[in-house]
Amino acid sequence: MSVGIYFATTTGKTEDIAERLHGMLSGVESPKDLADVDDVSELESFDGIICGIPTWNTGADSERSGTAWDSLLDEIAGLSLSGKKVAIYGLGDSSTYTENFCDAMEELHSYFKKAGATMVGYVDKSGYTFDESKSTVGDKFCGLPLDEDSESDMTDERLTKWVGQLKSEMSI
Ligand SMILES: Cc1cc2nc3c(=O)[nH]c(=O)nc-3n(C[C@H](O)[C@H](O)[C@H](O)COP(=O)(O)O)c2cc1C
Secondary structure: OOEEEEEOOOOOHHHHHHHHHHHHOOOEOOOEEHHHOOOHHHHHHOOEEEEEEEOOOOOOOOOOOOOHHHHHHHHHHOOOOOOOEEEEEEEOOOOOOOOOOOOHHHHHHHHHHHOOOEEEOOEEHHHOOOOOOOOEEOOEEOOEEEOOOOOHHHHHHHHHHHHHHHHHHOOO
16 A cells, blocks of 8 residues: 655645654654645546645635645546555644634645545544634544644644544555
């Protein structure tokens, strides 16, 4: 199982989490900043992909992350990812942006689904305090939301739990 970690960031927090995830998973390639990727079709070379995305464009219907992901969404939808597992984590602020908590995760999730990927890494929303998020599906988030602005003390525990989940769901 070859697994890649891809992230985009504005102030570095999503990159920091990518590095922490890399340190917690063995046999996974070093994280790559999407802004440095020339040809997004390289994502097809992996059996599994972990994607990190922050939310910056509050309340936007599209291009919610304000990062390199936004301009690549259509290309991602055109990839051939059937049989591949994709897990998403998102960075946001559940206190200041409680009506739009980690909204960008859902956008990325929907484009990877269009590419035929099997989406994994869903997380129960009961462990979070927020008003609204576009990234919820029933009782779950469509990935792992992290909040380094207001709840950084919970990040270690959330990451540890998610890594355990990914090891089983992605066979890492
Ligand atoms: C202007 C601005 C808008 C933001 N909008 C949102 C938002 O809509 N939803 C959210 O959950 N977080 C929002 N955030 C919080 C960021 O997503 C958060 O700080 C994140 O950790 C940044 O990740 P990065 O350092 O990788 O860019 C916003 C922050 C700023 C400064």
